Structures are given as structure tokens and as C-alpha cells.
Amino acid sequence: MTFSKKDKLDPVETWQSISPARFVYAHRDLTLKFSMLQFNEDTLPFFLGGVPADIRRDATKPDIVHFDVPDGPTFDERALGLEFTDGTAVTYRFVIPRGQVTATDDIKLARKAAAMLGATFTALSPGDGQALATFVMKDAAYTVPAGA
Numbered sequence: 001m002t003f004s005k006k007d008k009l010d011p012v013e014t015w016q017s018i019s020p021a022r023f024v025y026a027h028r029d030l031t032l033k034f035s036m037l038q039f040n041e042d043t044l045p046f047f048l049g050g051v052p053a054d055i056r057r058d059a060t061k062p063d064i065v066h067f068d069v070p071d072g073p074t075f076d077e078r079a080l081g082l083e084f085t086d087g088t089a090v091t092y093r094f095v096i097p098r099g100q101v102t103a104t105d106d107i108k109l110a111r112k113a114a115a116m117l118g119a120t121f122t123a124l125s126p127g128d129g130q131a132l133a134t135f136v137m138k139d140a141a142y143t144v145p146a147g148a
Contacts, residue, residue, distance in 0.1 A: 105118025
């Protein structure tokens with residue numbers, strides 16, 4: 001799992017100075033990049049785009065399932081949560097309430113390696129001043145600033 005936050009800052013230039021007077025935030029990307037080791041009815045449409053109707057059982061061979069990869073992009077907005085622990089006393093949860101897969105890795109089929117579905121999930125603005133994502137931490141090492 002790779003977390004990434006990239007801000008794009010545009011400089012405000014002035015005639016009087018060769019350095020920017022200030023910066024204006026132009027763009028923010030918050031992404032999670034990860035690989036899934038399971039191929040199923042949840043992971044394939046998430047990785048390749050699609051909807052549940054794109055998965056169907058073969059009419060003549062009921063043990064065969066087909067996934068029809070769409071010929072165009074499918075907007076699949078969803079929430080994504082990640083939870084990880086360090087022993088029993090520390091738990092972290094990272095939640096993106098609204099986002100979608102924006103990039104995928106090549107699927108490599110090799111004799112000595114697992115096949116993986118690598119995806120990049122990008123947070124979308126929830127609007128109305130709401131948080132882009134939330135970290136929830138159960139960790140005694142954190143202190144909360146006074147007045148918070």
C-alpha cells in the first residue's frame with residue numbers, strides 16, 4: 001500500500017521581485033496505490049471498470065462465469081477504507097468517503113509470482129467543506145492539542 005498526497009502550487013509573481021510573492025493552491029491529489037491478489041466478482045470490475053451486470057454465468061456451463069470488460073470508461077465512485085494494526089494496542093483506519101480507480105498496473109503472469117491487480121484509487125472531493133479523507137487512530141502515542 002502506498003499513500004500519496006501531492007499538492008500543486010501556482011506562484012503569484014510580481015514585477016518588484018524575482019521570487020514569488022505567495023502561492024495559490026491549484027490542485028491536490030490524494031491516492032492509495034495497492035495490489036489485490038484475488039480475482040473475483042468484486043475485484044475484476046473494480047480493476048477493469050464495469051458493473052455487476054457485466055458478470056454472468058454461462059447458460060450452458062453453469063460452472064463458467066464471464067466478465068465482459070466494457071469498451072469505454074465506467075464511472076465507479078465508491079468509498080474505500082484501509083485498516084492496519086501494530087499488535088493489539090494500536091489500530092489505524094484510513095477512510096476515503098468518495099473516490100474511484102484512476103490508474104491500473106499491468107497484470108503480469110509469471111510462473112514464479114502471484115498475479116496481482118494493481119490499482120490507484122484517487123480521492124474525490126466530497127464537497128461542502130467535508131474532509132477529503134479521515135485517519136482514525138487508536139494509539140496511546142498520540143496526544144490531542146489543548147482546545148481540540
